[in-house]
Amino acid sequence: MALTPSKINTFTFMKLPSAWWCGVRLKYIDDKKAITSVKHKWVNQNPFKSMFWAVQGMAAELSTGALVMNEIQKSGKKISMLVANNKATFTKKATGRINFACEDGEQIADAIKKTVETGEGQTCWMKSVGVNQDGVEVSTFHFEWTVKVKE
Numbered sequence: 001m002a003l004t005p006s007k008i009n010t011f012t013f014m015k016l017p018s019a020w021w022c023g024v025r026l027k028y029i030d031d032k033k034a035i036t037s038v039k040h041k042w043v044n045q046n047p048f049k050s051m052f053w054a055v056q057g058m059a060a061e062l063s064t065g066a067l068v069m070n071e072i073q074k075s076g077k078k079i080s081m082l083v084a085n086n087k088a089t090f091t092k093k094a095t096g097r098i099n100f101a102c103e104d105g106e107q108i109a110d111a112i113k114k115t116v117e118t119g120e121g122q123t124c125w126m127k128s129v130g131v132n133q134d135g136v137e138v139s140t141f142h143f144e145w146t147v148k149v150k151e
Helices: 005-015 017-021 053-075 105-118
Strands: 025-029 034-039 079-090 097-102 122-131 137-149
Touching: 005 017, 005 025, 005 053, 017 053, 025 053, 034 053, 053 079, 053 097, 053 105, 053 122, 053 137, 079 105, 097 137, 105 122, 105 137
Parallel strands: none
Antiparallel strands: 025 034, 034 097, 079 137, 097 122, 122 137
């Protein structure tokens, strides 16, 4: 059964409550792309009246992690997933609604296929770009995911 935004958002409520309370939601997912959304509000702002960088990071990570979870579920195997590294660039103040899109579903599918075939851990860098309501990029996050078949 494919993952849906509703299922992932319920998972977020149960397992990642800080992301859920800050307003992070998955809006779209397919085999290649995932989009999350979060709106700047009092509960997730910094002292400079813009969205706290860590809230942007939660939304960006969910856009990549949802694709990882989707591919793991499709594989039918027990596979561990973990972020090993991340880096971010901030280019504009994040106010209003910010959407994060990751289009690296094929890359993580290849990594999961390799770990299933070889039994060896694999890594995959995935990128998520955050844009505001005007389509202006506010931040870009890169996450290095590690995946490995559980023994």
